[in-house]
Amino acid sequence: MSNADYQGVFVFVQQVDGKTAGVAFELLGKAHELAQARQTQVTAVLLGYRVSGLADGLIAAGADRVLVLDRPELEVYMTEPYTWAMARVIREYKPEIVLTPATAIGRDLAPRVSSRVHTGLTADCTGLEIQEETGNLLMTRPAFGGNIMATILCPEHRPQMATVRPGVMHRLPADTSRQGEVVMLDWDVPPETRNVEILEVAKAVSEAVDIQDAKVLVSGGRGMGGPENFKLLEQLAEVLGGTVAASRAAVDAGWIAKDRQVGQTGKTVRPNLYIACGISGAIQHLAGMEESGMIVAINKDETAPIFGVADYGIVGDALQIVPALIEELKAYKKQ
């Protein structure tokens, strides 16, 4: 077998409780781009029970073909049955590239699969592109807490496997007119793959808020003027599915609890979106949030240091802009 015998970009579609995880669409979007560069096709691999109805959504999101293995043994994620299925897909279909989400499921499944089929695996990728000269996949990932980026190659082994960090890749706009093939696999899951027993599945109840876990943070500072105005930030956070945080000034003033404080003496956060409202951006605050995915700053003072790290800044009064923003977001969601 040579590398040329392996073709196509495959995506492991994570589904939980019969719903496609959002990250699957992100991976399909990226897979579509990589497949174009390699002049090949995108295959989505869908494992689960009573999940074949999800296939159309995967085609609309960029899959040219969906392989479905619909078996009761695959209803709830378990390492070995899923590893068995993915390894068999790889052996029979010989993909060139396999993408898996860097989730608690994907980071359990992918190492096991890569070992079984004897290939390399790059974890938590934030960048994927095709190297022009060789056609190899360049897999870029952060290391050492994100201070260093490393680009990894898997030159001699196939498939090239990567887990991909959720929230980084872009999904394609869903196109229900896209055509794709749905292949129902007729494989029986061997009973010996059931080597563990799930005694209980417990959904996490929302616990004490940890701003470090939030994907979206709406953060307020001295410019919010007082504790009553933090209600506005809570409304904004609610519309965005986020959590309220604060600068040291707001915490010291007693407007909000200490566990919400971002910065050197507070917490270091890295949400996908950080909206700084009325925060000037002392260096200690910036150190705690500058790694956020996207930073939006609203401040009256156009010389405020927060604008130096913001992807997008509006010079203006947060007390006027935040209510308008809540209305505009609600209007956008209705569309």
Add this chain to the structure above:
Amino acid sequence: MNIIVCVKQVPDTTEVRLDPVTGTLIRDGVPSIINPDDKAGLEAALRFKDQCGAHVTVLSMGPMQADVALREALAMGADDAVLVSDRAFGGADTWATSSTLAAAIQKLPYDLIITGRQAIDGDTAQVGPQIAEHLGLPHVSYAEDLRLEDGSVVVRRQFEDRVHVIRVKLPCLVTALSELNQPRYMTPGGIFDAFRKKQVAVWTRPDLDISDDNIGLQGSPTRVFKSFPKSPKAAGTVEKLDPREGAKAIVQKLAEKHII
């Protein structure tokens, strides 16, 4: 009962920098520690030792300096320590690392193998499951709690939005989260024993029954093509707009970035 705990010595920081001239990691002056998830795994093993007299062996692969991490594990209460160290094992990716550790584990008696979920310097979370695969054992990763129950371990397995309580028969491998427990401190007597009485066995290339194709750089399917410091943030745009226009502009930016 025999428990093997795999530990990695890591720099005590996630703030490692690259030398701008040589492009290599600056490790000078950065103290080394036992990787936090691994230390929680060790603590879990030591609690089983306290409960039922399990024999705990700590295993590490790395340079000779990793001896210190293993001595610390001995001082916490581990019974034996093995350091797998040889230039031939250097440059290994997770595939070759897990093959090498699996070959070392095959020389030891075991019922339960515990590794950390991931190391703070690499963050891959791959080596534990890969060791299990090489040994043909079931594994459960992301353990936030574990207990023994006649010939099985029962693990609370963490996911983003739920937990699974999973029973798995021994022998098996479990990867531990640092929130599993609060690791104990070394005791003065333990420290004395660790440095005076106990030995760290060093295993080199000839000690392991494994093909050259599965170790070190040669046995690694992946290659580092390049590494580079994270690029500093490019300055964004700042606009002075009235509240309504400003709000609309923010919504547009969030939509462009697929955040909403």
